[in-house]
Amino acid sequence: MSISVNMSVRLGSLELSNPVVTASGTFASGREFADFVDVSRLGAIVTKGVSLNPWPGNASPRIAETASGMLNSIGLQNPGVEAFVAKDLAWLVENAAGTPVIVNVSGHSVDDYVGVIERLECEPSVAAYEVNISCPNVDEGGMSFGTECVQAARVTAACRAATRRPLIVKLTPNVTDIVAIASSVEAAGADALSLINTLLGMAIDAESRRPKLARVVGGLSGPAIKPVALRMVWEVARAVEIPVVGMGGIMDGTDAVEFMLAGATAVAVGTANFVDPTATMRVLDGVTEYCHRHGVERVADLVGALGA
Amino acid sequence: MSISVNMSVRLGSLELSNPVVTASGTFASGREFADFVDVSRLGAIVTKGVSLNPWPGNASPRIAETASGMLNSIGLQNPGVEAFVAKDLAWLVENAAGTPVIVNVSGHSVDDYVGVIERLECEPSVAAYEVNISCPNVDEGGMSFGTECVQAARVTAACRAATRRPLIVKLTPNVTDIVAIASSVEAAGADALSLINTLLGMAIDAESRRPKLARVVGGLSGPAIKPVALRMVWEVARAVEIPVVGMGGIMDGTDAVEFMLAGATAVAVGTANFVDPTATMRVLDGVTEYCHRHGVERVADLVGALGA
Amino acid sequence: MTVSRDKPALERVRVLANDRIAQGVGLMALHAPRCAATIQPGQFVHLRVSRGADIILRRPFSVHRATGERIEILYQILGEGTLRIAEKPVGDTSMDLVGPLGHGWTVPNDAAHALIVTGGLGAAPLGMLAEQLAAAGVALSVAMGAPTAQRLVARELFERVARRVEVSTDDGSEGEQGFVTGPVVRLLAEERFDVVYACGPEPMQRAVAKLACEVGATCQVSLERLMACGIGACLSCVVSTHDGLKRACVDGPVFSAEEVVWDASQTPPKH
Amino acid sequence: MTVSRDKPALERVRVLANDRIAQGVGLMALHAPRCAATIQPGQFVHLRVSRGADIILRRPFSVHRATGERIEILYQILGEGTLRIAEKPVGDTSMDLVGPLGHGWTVPNDAAHALIVTGGLGAAPLGMLAEQLAAAGVALSVAMGAPTAQRLVARELFERVARRVEVSTDDGSEGEQGFVTGPVVRLLAEERFDVVYACGPEPMQRAVAKLACEVGATCQVSLERLMACGIGACLSCVVSTHDGLKRACVDGPVFSAEEVVWDASQTPPKH
Numbered sequence A, B: 001m002s003i004s005v006n007m008s009v010r011l012g013s014l015e016l017s018n019p020v021v022t023a024s025g026t027f028a029s030g031r032e033f034a035d036f037v038d039v040s041r042l043g044a045i046v047t048k049g050v051s052l053n054p055w056p057g058n059a060s061p062r063i064a065e066t067a068s069g070m071l072n073s074i075g076l077q078n079p080g081v082e083a084f085v086a087k088d089l090a091w092l093v094e095n096a097a098g099t100p101v102i103v104n105v106s107g108h109s110v111d112d113y114v115g116v117i118e119r120l121e122c123e124p125s126v127a128a129y130e131v132n133i134s135c136p137n138v139d140e141g142g143m144s145f146g147t148e149c150v151q152a153a154r155v156t157a158a159c160r161a162a163t164r165r166p167l168i169v170k171l172t173p174n175v176t177d178i179v180a181i182a183s184s185v186e187a188a189g190a191d192a193l194s195l196i197n198t199l200l201g202m203a204i205d206a207e208s209r210r211p212k213l214a215r216v217v218g219g220l221s222g223p224a225i226k227p228v229a230l231r232m233v234w235e236v237a238r239a240v241e242i243p244v245v246g247m248g249g250i251m252d253g254t255d256a257v258e259f260m261l262a263g264a265t266a267v268a269v270g271t272a273n274f275v276d277p278t279a280t281m282r283v284l285d286g287v288t289e290y291c292h293r294h295g296v297e298r299v300a301d302l303v304g305a306l307g308a
Numbered sequence C, D: 001m002t003v004s005r006d007k008p009a010l011e012r013v014r015v016l017a018n019d020r021i022a023q024g025v026g027l028m029a030l031h032a033p034r035c036a037a038t039i040q041p042g043q044f045v046h047l048r049v050s051r052g053a054d055i056i057l058r059r060p061f062s063v064h065r066a067t068g069e070r071i072e073i074l075y076q077i078l079g080e081g082t083l084r085i086a087e088k089p090v091g092d093t094s095m096d097l098v099g100p101l102g103h104g105w106t107v108p109n110d111a112a113h114a115l116i117v118t119g120g121l122g123a124a125p126l127g128m129l130a131e132q133l134a135a136a137g138v139a140l141s142v143a144m145g146a147p148t149a150q151r152l153v154a155r156e157l158f159e160r161v162a163r164r165v166e167v168s169t170d171d172g173s174e175g176e177q178g179f180v181t182g183p184v185v186r187l188l189a190e191e192r193f194d195v196v197y198a199c200g201p202e203p204m205q206r207a208v209a210k211l212a213c214e215v216g217a218t219c220q221v222s223l224e225r226l227m228a229c230g231i232g233a234c235l236s237c238v239v240s241t242h243d244g245l246k247r248a249c250v251d252g253p254v255f256s257a258e259e260v261v262w263d264a265s266q267t268p269p270k271h
């Protein structure tokens, strides 16, 4: 390891010391991983989904294992933004002062999203927002905000108006044309995009003839979805000007490098945290090692560097 | 195994001796599997995609392995309908006379699809058509016919007008709302639906920084996609009146039963044929054994029998 | 005494022994010095059974006993994960664990007389507790239940450390015929217990909790839930309590029976 | 004589031996009586290396030698599949194969003098051929190349059966320094061969084919392609020929060099 690698990357005005961040909902707000991970080494901590009021989440069972993946229907259970500030943010301020905190925002209506952001604007420890537009839009019959360009742009524009902090919009992969959604969101003022959220899936227990999840359907994550995620990151990164945070099945440094080559400026580690609580550190070390081995002086040089 | 199980199912007017068929493109036209499989035991043989004129297929590499799955970009290489009739169909007539032959039809325009069907109408050994609307529509800029309700209905209606044989339309999963496409196709006259085709994906070799497929993107199949396939079969089967042929990652009898519980009347075995050339027989034996064990007297009773 | 919790860690393990000890039940000993040194009765380890990517979730297992650098796991072969465990040869180093995890059994400060109730594999998390209670001079009675004689596990351990062991099987092939609640009713009537520890199928735990409550004994239960992370982050393992949803992996798996709002839909489909 | 083809079958195999014989190269012997009985030189087997669902595709391997009920595979450790093969202990029964597959080497009826050219692991499909040629009284010369001495394989076999064996390594650590084409040019100039058999990296095969053509010797090459089915159904393994696209798995892997339209983009990314 002769050369030293510049690992920093930028998501709009947000500078990260390295490209490895956590995927929302798989790392809580960091505290649970403190025994395994030096959270100050993370590029950023993306928190679990935070809503205006407490959400109870879905009935159990909430998870099911599938081939190289898992389904979840946690349902964004969270105690609401006030409790988030009091507990999670307080812990982060004390234990991860140097690590940018990106709050993942959930909502069932445009007002919900804006409400969370407004509440957090006065909290100096919040570095950026990641708006999860995969949430069901209750005003519009429950289809997710993220499956339709106009709705996706509406949420984005409203959040944009509520903050000058970096605004990342997280896209759902359950769409015909991810590039169209990405472009709408970019036009509506997003500073960055993150993708992919989970693929809608289902599992059945043949013996009992029942769905494995109480909610019947849930979100598929893990290595199984990596090919779909890479394809979408590649398509989107070529089509938009703003940076992309790539995720979907990243288990090690090589996976992370693949996402960067496809066009991701940063990468998020999700399901891998359950497989190995030290996964974020392994991914970071793996990317660094790759850069050394390939003589890459700035990790940002990998972004979109896919050859033909 | 005390009771005897009635294994027959119906796809519109087409009666199958059992619900296990082959997935197009993974079984050629049966000949290559004759050393491993008693093709007369199959519910039906679904042939590889057949186009009006020869298609050369895509550049190599055409496949890549992924976690619990594979990508392919074969590109529907085939020698065209004339050669299909002369070689494949002739072999089938001689070697699988009792097994219904379902010809999978490819096209780049509505006329292409209709042309294949018109040529085959005079061939008595063709039992039904499966129209693959995942093909890129060259008239409309290359987006697949299957991603848009109006285009999907157009192809279906034109094929419907060209034949009175059972018409199965095969749906692509790369859409926001599979139920909307399914309903359009049903309204346009399809007798049955088959789903899912492959998910669009991509794989990258980090060391060489190149895509693993020459075409960059390809279709993801295998166990990795089973959760997505089950979800779509379940959604569609509840929404339409016509029967569904379910597929996507079926490796054994239990997987097949899961698809039937989700609402599939028949099931297709695809990628599993590569993993184990006897897979179709194992799946059939597995479904039969399940029925015995659960006292199911008619396999058709499993269709949509998912509990809450 | 209150059980203190130590920091969990990721630890590579080596299989020291792995034997079939009852119908569909294995006992595996692992070399896991870090975990063995600090694990408390009722805590569990989250075991990665496959390095391949096909089975990605870890499998949670109670530690049945811990001695020196060794922990023992008593496991029932249920599905693909436990099948693979059953196939691990002595010397295998392909697995790792995260542990010790969770909140184990609590021994009230003044406990003098304890009742342990097991149903089938419910004996697993109670082995270490029984040994430690006995060593601490707590008088111990045990009621063991199982579907049939061939599924009865850990009897020797309990007979070694308990004053009294009552056995029942659903089919009467060993001990009294019937559910374990039969002997429990009798024991609770005959003796006074400061605390009742129960583990087994959730309906059994619920029934025992009710019986304990009726005689005024505190009761602790160990609950199973599907677990992804095992460390409190994912919220897949929720348990309804009178104090809201709690996480089985960090707030449990052992709960005070009074706080639990029994909800059969939360229990894993198998066991 | 023309090589006859026998029906392939799915066959469970048992590992009889599995040893590292060169840098990153293993030699594995499998008990596979059905395959061993009928396989011809140059044919291959499609090996399922993992029962888990994570690695779903089989891996194609030439059969290096076949004796009695046993086949031998010479394999280079490249990725996850071959890594798992390298870890299989003697006695392992977790794998199965589909085979014999493909169209192997053809021995012209009147062949009296043959040249075998190997590059690295290209020696794998040529072992059985060399033995059978020698047994049939065909005079055999061999030119073996490798990047370095530690990657040179099957030398003893060739020295046992060939009249003459020329060795070259890219780094000169064994034999002549340079590519194998050096010795091949010399051999072709010094002797007259009825047939040349080449296997190794595709540029090497291409170069050898050209040299053979120049002296009017027929040349056969064994091509590697990514393979899903291995039995002709999926069209993942296409080879451009003057007669259109052919399938390496059934029309090959051995092709007459004249029919091949060399296309580097078709060769697998590794090897």
Ligand SMILES: Cc1cc2nc3c(=O)[nH]c(=O)nc-3n(C[C@H](O)[C@H](O)[C@H](O)COP(=O)(O)OP(=O)(O)OC[C@H]3O[C@@H](n4cnc5c(N)ncnc54)[C@H](O)[C@@H]3O)c2cc1C
Residues within 6 Å of the ligand: A065, C044, C057, C058, C059, C060, C061, C062, C063, C073, C074, C075, C076, C077, C078, C079, C080, C081, C082, C083, C121, C124, C125, C223, C224, C225, C226, C227, C253, C268, C269, C270, C271
């Ligand atoms: C805290 C805790 C302690 C446990 N201790 C023991 C023990 O000491 N001995 C023992 O035999 N079993 C124990 N279990 C249950 C054990 O975890 C499951 O039997 C095991 O995970 C089944 O894995 P499988 O792959 O064989 O089954 P599968 O049914 O194929 O597993 C599929 C998925 O469901 C999960 N799952 C299935 N059943 C259970 C269950 N009952 N509890 C939790 N997850 C489940 C698996 O972990 C996996 O994610 C414990 C469970 C918990 C939560």
Ligand SMILES: Cc1cc2nc3c(=O)[nH]c(=O)nc-3n(C[C@H](O)[C@H](O)[C@H](O)COP(=O)(O)OP(=O)(O)OC[C@H]3O[C@@H](n4cnc5c(N)ncnc54)[C@H](O)[C@@H]3O)c2cc1C
Residues within 6 Å of the ligand: B065, D044, D057, D058, D059, D060, D061, D062, D063, D073, D074, D075, D076, D077, D078, D079, D080, D081, D082, D083, D121, D124, D125, D223, D224, D225, D226, D227, D253, D268, D269, D270, D271
């Ligand atoms: C007809 C034939 C005969 C062969 N005989 C031998 C032999 O005798 N000895 C030997 O060491 N190798 C042989 N190979 C190459 C061998 O199949 C690959 O090295 C092996 O599949 C690599 O698997 P992996 O999982 O270790 O590599 P990975 O790169 O992880 O494999 C990923 C995927 O690419 C495929 N792949 C990678 N490299 C190759 C390749 N060179 N050829 C075909 N597929 C590849 C794998 O099968 C798998 O599907 C042969 C290939 C063919 C087509």
Ligand SMILES: Cc1cc2nc3c(=O)[nH]c(=O)nc-3n(C[C@H](O)[C@H](O)[C@H](O)COP(=O)(O)O)c2cc1C
Residues within 6 Å of the ligand: A023, A024, A025, A026, A048, A049, A072, A074, A076, A104, A132, A170, A196, A197, A198, A220, A221, A222, A223, A225, A247, A248, A249, A250, A268, A269, A270, A271, A272, C234
């Ligand atoms: C248990 C679980 C909970 C999740 N919760 C959230 C969430 O609250 N907000 C969100 O935007 N994404 C959520 N996700 C999606 C992940 O952040 C990520 O987009 C997805 O899992 C793909 O990445 P992976 O394959 O690495 O897990 C969740 C995923 C899982 C598995």
Ligand SMILES: Cc1cc2nc3c(=O)[nH]c(=O)nc-3n(C[C@H](O)[C@H](O)[C@H](O)COP(=O)(O)O)c2cc1C
Residues within 6 Å of the ligand: B023, B024, B025, B026, B048, B049, B072, B074, B076, B104, B132, B170, B196, B197, B198, B220, B221, B222, B223, B225, B247, B248, B249, B250, B268, B269, B270, B271, B272, D234
């Ligand atoms: C190599 C390959 C070729 C395929 N060719 C076709 C085709 O010609 N026509 C078609 O409709 N589907 C084709 N498919 C899709 C399959 O029929 C099936 O819908 C899909 O692979 C999902 O099933 P599986 O996971 O069981 O493979 C192909 C799939 C594979 C893997």
Ligand code: FES
Residues within 6 Å of the ligand: C226, C227, C228, C229, C230, C231, C232, C233, C234, C235, C236, C237, C238, C247, C248, C249, C250
């Ligand atoms: S298993 Fe993740 S919170 Fe309990």
Ligand code: FES
Residues within 6 Å of the ligand: D226, D227, D228, D229, D230, D231, D232, D233, D234, D235, D236, D237, D238, D247, D248, D249, D250
């Ligand atoms: S590998 Fe399938 S056709 Fe050759």
